[in-house]
Amino acid sequence: MRAGIERQLALLDFTVASLARRKARNLGLLAVFALLVFLLASVTLFTRALRQEAAAVLAGTPEVILQRMVAGRHELVPPGYRERLGRIRGVQKVEGRLWGYYFDPVIRANYTFMVTDPAPRDGTIAIGPALARLRGLAEGGTLAFRSYAGELRAFRVAAVLPQPTELASADLVLVSEKDFRAFFAYPEGCFTDLAFSVANPQEARTVAAKLVRDLPDARAILREDSLRAYASLFDWREGLVLAMLAGALLAFGILAWDKASGLSAEERREIGILKAIGWETGDILRMKAWEGVLLCLTAFLLGYVAAYAHVFHGGAGLLEPVLKGWAVLYPRFALTPVLDGLDLLTLLLLTCVPYTAAVLVPTWRAATTDPDSVMRS
């Protein structure tokens, strides 16, 4: 036991001394490796946290939303529709929703107008924190919009929505129903869509299917579909980042391959020497494995810790542009870390296994040559 540890330490001694000989090269490799882990880990941590955040925030989203379609496009829900829907078995608490978009040419941003319950009093609005920030507004301020009828309408800001909700509320303008209908010239009795819940949530899909049969011009969006949309949406964005990273990955692969498989004549010679002075093939492989562990694990841990700091303490500054796109009212939000052991393990395997294999296989081939070859060189 003690001899075993002593042996591993001796091999590790040699490995460290050996790595220190080509300091610049190995530090460079370590840096590239760590950078790669950093980027991959940043994306993984960020998207997982965002996905979790979406799931948590949208957990209470309406169970089923019903849209009316006309010629394949989203249309207003006409009066009477709500009552027809209410008669379908299992459908509960039908509510007409009113919401829409308004483009503000001042800051060239889209606002989401919405009627909520409870709503601000007539003539007043509650605005999202990002909007308030960009327009420099606070509670008590006034905001004017050009209505769909053409005249300018001023609203008093009754409240700014609390900052912690910004991820969901950045661009919201909450108005009363009366103001909403007047401002957008929205036909009386019509709604944007209908939200309802189902007596037995297990049967939401069945009810939705029945509903589409009874109301052929309707489309139902289930809560689970919404949540899934977010999960896959971030997958897709993550894929975009990964696609950009593919080049880096490839470059790293080439680097690792070159470093590893192209065992230099010098390294081959060294392996021969070690073999001739009494090292077993296993000792040489163990030594190289230590090298891989040192490089990979150091790079992995460095990259991961840096990524964690970047995403959860640095606001994910490097990834924001990807997600932000052209958004003007991009929300400021803090993410709640979700660390998944499997993610980390995958990342570790993704970076370490190919490298170690790329080092070990040629080393093994070189190390299984006869030890007398060194005498004949």
Place this chain on the structure above:
Amino acid sequence: MSPRPAPRALLALGALALLAGLTFLDAARIRRSRRAEQAATARFAAQAGLTDLALFNEARYTRHPTQADRHSAFQDHPQAFDHFPTGSLLPPRSHARRD
């Protein structure tokens, strides 16, 4: 002679591992401290009947991805980043572009 390198290397590796372990503690701390905020946001979203995060507000057709039609996810913006490859084949109309 310089001190033995192996224990120092292991020590450095151990320190890094410890740091990585600390991120889990830090994560738990942040989770605890943000629990109330997250719950408040969720309450607000449920009460207002929000269906989407305010992440993609660059255009109205990206604002509520869950509400978009299945066959025209990001509907008809001239520079929309499409699900389907058509968008990369057909350039936006010139009058719709604004620099």
Place this chain on the structure above:
Amino acid sequence: MIALSGLRKAFNPGRPNEFWALDGIDLVIEAGKITAFRGPSGSGKTTLLTLVGCLARPTAGRVTFKGEVVSSLPERFLTDLRRRSFGFVFQQFHLVRGLSALQNVMLPAAPTGRPRREVRDRAVGLLEQLRMGARREERVEFLSAGEQQRVAIARALVNDPEVLIADEPTANLDSVLSRQFVGLLEELNAGGRTVIFSSHDPLVVESGAVHRVVGLRDGRLEP
């Protein structure tokens, strides 16, 4: 101590470029003596040394070490035996560049699991004995040929082997250093160690230190 019987060694056996480096060697090497293999280049000296030192296996014939047939042992045992019983000094020295003299000397002990302090003390002692104590922290590529050879000898001795094997040890040394080397051999042999080396340098082979000279020509012993 070491007995060779009917020893033959072929390179590229069965191929058109098949070459018999050794062709029927029968020889007994005595313990505690200095034995030299002499012969022109290509006569099979190096090949014979690799077989004696268990670095390679014969194509035919047997190698017996202290009464035990070792030529058919599996590789693991062979490595172990090599590590415990033989120390090698190569013609090109074959030190690991970039490491210090001391680190090089300690290398063969790494897989043995001996405590580091013990190995280090032994290595320092050997380097001092070989008058290299002051240069032990120097990287080996900055040492002269003579110094490199002494590091190589120290490395060969760090595991305290019974047999020291040297291949053309003076080929890269001038006559002064060669004479010093002979002196070193005598010192080592005085300590009871068996020394086997190959050389075609008359200065070394014919010096009084060598107990027995074995002539080789075309893979056979000279009568």
